[in-house]
């Protein structure tokens with residue numbers, strides 16, 4: 001089986017933050033970067049996020065204003081079944097499919113409410129950290145429906161899980177010319193490394209200006 005292409009998209013301050021300490025995060029990057037993100041969504045089969053991002057931002061995660069012929073499958077990692085039926089994602093299944101990856105212990109009424117709304121559910125075992133296992137979730141996605149490319153657009157939790165498990169093959173990093181400082185929220189939660197050689201060295205394959213922002217693309221060695 002071919003290794004799925006897993007892109008991690010980040011839109012951060014110059015010093016790699018995705019939100020201030022109070023959670024404020026809109027908008028860090030400018031309109032051109034946001035437009036490119038919509039193009040990237042249209043170019044991937046799946047756009048994947050965590051329940052933390054959904055509860056914080058209530059995103060739609062569709063590819064808009066880029067002439068997308070088909071919307072990506074929108075996937076949420078939601079171990080305990082917290083995605084509200086009133087969320088923009090659930091309310092927009094008519095625009096494109098939504099799938100929630102959840103753990104073995106969720107409330108039946110929650111599952112029914114989402115299924116009734118047209119959302120697909122995928123139950124996955126928990127990994128070491130007590131979240132749904134991301135590698136299993138990705139294997140389930142790529143094992144069916146001709147899915148070969150996934151773009152992760154999530155907060156620091158899912159980004160750290162994906163990087164820590166070595167699942168990311170490409171990084172699309174949009175960096176705005178602002179500095180938030182160490183009291184802000186880093187794009188990537190702790191990885192627990194203790195030696196420099198534990199950090200994967202990425203290959204920068206492209207760098208370009210995108211409005212006022214910088215767009216860097218990295219690939220795995």
Ligand SMILES: NC(=O)c1ccc[n+]([C@@H]2O[C@H](COP(=O)([O-])OP(=O)(O)OC[C@H]3O[C@@H](n4cnc5c(N)ncnc54)[C@H](OP(=O)(O)O)[C@@H]3O)[C@@H](O)[C@H]2O)c1
Pocket residue numbers: 009010011012018019023025028049050051052053054056057077078079080082130131132133134153154155156157158159161162
């Ligand atoms: N600038 C950007 O590019 C960007 C993009 C997206 C979000 N954000 C910001 O990120 C912030 C949210 O950060 P966050 O860390 O809470 O969001 P997140 O990474 O989207 O979600 C984290 C949550 O996802 C669930 N989860 C399920 N499986 C997981 C797994 N395998 N690994 C990790 N988490 C898993 C966990 O909750 P359960 O245990 O309940 O499942 C976890 O608490 C918001 O402020 C948002 O604005 C920024």
